[in-house]
Each structure stands twice: as structure tokens, then as C-alpha cells.
Amino acid sequence: MSESSTPKHRLGPQRNPEIDAAVLAATRALLIENGYAGVSIDAIAKRANVGRPTIYRRWPSKAHIVHEAVYPVLDFESAPDFELDGTVAEDVTRLIEGAVALFGDPATRAAAPGLMYESRTDDDLRKVLVTDQLERIRAALALRIQQATDSGELRAGVDADAVLDIVAGASIFALSVRDVADSQRLAASLVDVVLHGILAPDP
Amino acid sequence: MSESSTPKHRLGPQRNPEIDAAVLAATRALLIENGYAGVSIDAIAKRANVGRPTIYRRWPSKAHIVHEAVYPVLDFESAPDFELDGTVAEDVTRLIEGAVALFGDPATRAAAPGLMYESRTDDDLRKVLVTDQLERIRAALALRIQQATDSGELRAGVDADAVLDIVAGASIFALSVRDVADSQRLAASLVDVVLHGILAPDP
Known part of the structure; x- marks a missing residue:
């Protein structure tokens, strides 16, 4: 098929x-x-x-x-629009803001858990709905994280897959499960934790 | 009811x-x-x-x-088991490891998206399955984050809700959507990003 x-x-x-x-x-x-x-x-x-x-x-x-x-933006054949002349902090901020805007749309909030559920029940559907598109985003993010690690912008050893899981997973959980109303605050809080972590810097 | x-x-x-x-x-x-x-x-x-x-x-x-x-652990009336004499880094590590163990169980991987989906279709179900239990965990985490912020272990302004969204959402996304096999690596990567962030420290 x-x-x-x-x-x-x-x-x-x-x-x-x-x-x-x-x-x-x-x-x-x-x-x-x-x-x-x-x-x-x-x-x-x-x-x-x-x-x-x-x-x-x-x-x-x-x-x-x-x-x-609900996912028109993912229909592009292209990878996420990382501006390679910007900083990785700007790119990750834009990625998180984009995810929160996407999953915060009222139709997408209603659809996301249903699509996650249906994708587990049908392998062909899973390939179309999850694997192909996610793989493209995942590969682009892995490349960007690698570049920024090499250039010293990021700590060594940051796991790009964990960043993807946080960006997509936290957005869906906040917007479709907890039904968070203030998406702007959500995006800012996620950016803050992902870029800087929660621990106070060593004195 | x-x-x-x-x-x-x-x-x-x-x-x-x-x-x-x-x-x-x-x-x-x-x-x-x-x-x-x-x-x-x-x-x-x-x-x-x-x-x-x-x-x-x-x-x-x-x-x-x-x-x-699939969620027997959430049936306890108690809050998450934060050891208040330990460090917040230890508590958050244990919280993430617990979430990855919970959502990584094979039955839970199969169930989580279905329960998320069904909870959006029925308000009574939503109250039982999501709101009540999540509120308890959320309140306990908010208190722990506040204590650790006051004591200077955490940066000022960390949003406890964003931490909860990351712990639960990233775990479910990695384990039920991406079907990640290596839960130990997943937990370690999430702990790393949440505690330290991805940016290299200022030189």
C-alpha cells in the first residue's frame, strides 16, 4: 500500500x-x-x-x-526551518513556539490524542501519521544539535531525541491533557527549562 | 455521580x-x-x-x-514520595525515572494514548482519570519546586507545571508514540536536559 x-x-x-x-x-x-x-x-x-x-x-x-x-505544516517535504546563521537558542525557541502554536490550535487539541491512539492500532497509519514525518523533523533537529554542540553553543552530550520528546510531548500533554489556556506562558516556560535547566548555576 | x-x-x-x-x-x-x-x-x-x-x-x-x-501507582492517596531531606536534583531524577518506568511498561505504552483520547470525550471520565490524580501530583511538585527555589537550589522562576508537562509528556511521547526501547537512556537524557538545560554554561 x-x-x-x-x-x-x-x-x-x-x-x-x-x-x-x-x-x-x-x-x-x-x-x-x-x-x-x-x-x-x-x-x-x-x-x-x-x-x-x-x-x-x-x-x-x-x-x-x-x-x-490539523497538521498542514507537517505536510511540507522540507525539514523544519532552522536558520543556520542564527543561534541554536533562537532555533530551539522557534521550534518550541511552533509546536505550542500547532498543538494549541483548538482542532489540534481535540485531534492529537485520537491520532496518537489510532496510530498505535494500524501499522500503515502509523507510518503515514507518525514515522515518516517525525523522522524528517528528528533528523533535522539531530543535525542542528550536532552542529551547535561542535561549535560549543551546547553542552557536550545533549540528546537531540530527548529534546524532540520534550518539545512534542510536553506541548501535547499541556494542551490536550491539561488543557492549558495560556499558550504563550507555556512556550516561555518550556523554552526556559530546555535552554537553561532548572538547577541554579554553580556559584 | x-x-x-x-x-x-x-x-x-x-x-x-x-x-x-x-x-x-x-x-x-x-x-x-x-x-x-x-x-x-x-x-x-x-x-x-x-x-x-x-x-x-x-x-x-x-x-x-x-x-x-496500568496506573496502580497513581491510586495511592498520597503525593509523590519526595524525600525532603534529599536534594531537589535527586527528587526530580527519581520523578523522571518513575515516570519512564511507569509509561514504559508494555501495557501502559498500549494504554496511555487510548486513555488520553477517551478522557477528552467524557467529562466524568476526565475527572477520574486525569484531573484528580494529576492535581495531587501537580500540587506536590509545585511545593517541592517552591521550596528548592527558596533555598537557592533552583534558578528563580522555574515553572513547576512545565516540569510536570515535560516529565509526563516527554515520557508518553517517547514510549507510546516513538516506541523507544532503551528506557534507561531515555530517563538519563531527560534528567540531563531538565536539570542542566542544553546551552553550554557561560564561559
Whole structure:
């Protein structure tokens, strides 16, 4: 099923961007109103005023639609936009602010735990929703951390994977589980701990 | 429905601990074999060799059973076991190691995203599964961070909630989403970033 890992390109020129946009907008509205459990292909079809077959020709499952509706930024083929002429502190700050903005969107708050759950139940889905995109971000972050370690900006031995787990995991936990309202404060607090740690510097 | 927030005490002396243990063991086995989606009251009843009504007299839903099966440590009424005569670095290290051990258990890896998802769909469930227990841990951590800030062990202004989001969120993301195998390295990396941050100290 290699087709399902590139759903956006399956139909090529036949795809009508207006229908895609209507389906994705309907999905976001349903997520915000009824949560992940309240989204179904039927409900999306009705809300977007399109037929079920039209939807199934474009996406293999509800989870794929939700993923595309809430994680558009991850659809880029490119790595995260690290400005290699800036400092790593600026890059990590921007990464955390971006994650908090992404996972703090009302539709994404509703969707993230559902997508995490569904990705554990289906290996093909897991590949599309998690592995491919996460691997790209992970590789880019590992490279940036390595460069900044070599240049002496970072302490030796910082684990880039742990930074990724903190950026994504803490954001999802705060925004989807604890339902934190003040995302700006959340981002600032995460940046503070990740850059400087909690311990007072040696006197 | 105040009863459902204290399911363990609803039936008092009538409860048979052997049946409870059989149901919880069956639930853990099903989680490991089939994931959260593969757990149902029917499957638990069959595996534990008890009737469905026996289960429903004890727990209001599958999610409540799964929660009790994978988060036994959170059932204590007490706060986390901070040793107030130790250093805060030791306490935070133990907190992170405890979280990684808890969320790294095979049944918990399967259960955590499903419980996060279900907790967003049902306010009563959310209160039982998330709010009450998390609030206790959150309050204890906030107190410990405040004490260590006052004593000068920590930098001023460390946000205890961000530490909680990192400890729980990064653990769940690494163990349930990325399926990290080496929990020991994960715990050490998280401790390293949380205590010391990633930036090199000022020269």
C-alpha cells in the first residue's frame, strides 16, 4: 500500500482543491464542536456537502483526513526551518513556539490524542501519521544539535531525541491533557527549562 | 455521580480481591497482545473467566478498568514520595525515572494514548482519570519546586507545571508514540536536559 503514504498525490490532476478544502474545513469544525470521537466520514460528508465516495477516493480513513486537517505544516517535504546563521537558542525557541502554536490550535487539541491512539492500532497509519514525518523533523533537529554542540553553543552530550520528546510531548500533554489556556506562558516556560535547566548555576 | 470517582470503594466489603486481580491481569494481557482497541468488556470477561455483570458492578467502563490496570501507582492517596531531606536534583531524577518506568511498561505504552483520547470525550471520565490524580501530583511538585527555589537550589522562576508537562509528556511521547526501547537512556537524557538545560554554561 505505498499509495496510502502519499495520499495527496494519488489522484493527481483529478483532484479538486475546493472539495479538499471543504472537507478539511468541515473536519476542523467537527473536531472543535464534537471532539475526535464526534468526527465521522458521514458527518464530514454532510457538513462539507459532498458524497462519501468522493471522500473515500481521496483519503483511506477518518484518521488520515484529521491528520491533514490539523497538521498542514507537517505536510511540507522540507525539514523544519532552522536558520543556520542564527543561534541554536533562537532555533530551539522557534521550534518550541511552533509546536505550542500547532498543538494549541483548538482542532489540534481535540485531534492529537485520537491520532496518537489510532496510530498505535494500524501499522500503515502509523507510518503515514507518525514515522515518516517525525523522522524528517528528528533528523533535522539531530543535525542542528550536532552542529551547535561542535561549535560549543551546547553542552557536550545533549540528546537531540530527548529534546524532540520534550518539545512534542510536553506541548501535547499541556494542551490536550491539561488543557492549558495560556499558550504563550507555556512556550516561555518550556523554552526556559530546555535552554537553561532548572538547577541554579554553580556559584 | 460521585460514586464513579471512587470506584474502588463503591462495593465495600462485598468486593472479592481475587476477581479484581483476575480482571486487571486479563486487561493487562489484552493490552499487550492486542492494544487498547483490542480490549473490550467481553474480551476481559472471557479471559478472566468472570461474567460481564460482575465487571460492570465494579467499573463503569473499559477506560476505568484500563486505568486501574496500568496506573496502580497513581491510586495511592498520597503525593509523590519526595524525600525532603534529599536534594531537589535527586527528587526530580527519581520523578523522571518513575515516570519512564511507569509509561514504559508494555501495557501502559498500549494504554496511555487510548486513555488520553477517551478522557477528552467524557467529562466524568476526565475527572477520574486525569484531573484528580494529576492535581495531587501537580500540587506536590509545585511545593517541592517552591521550596528548592527558596533555598537557592533552583534558578528563580522555574515553572513547576512545565516540569510536570515535560516529565509526563516527554515520557508518553517517547514510549507510546516513538516506541523507544532503551528506557534507561531515555530517563538519563531527560534528567540531563531538565536539570542542566542544553546551552553550554557561560564561559
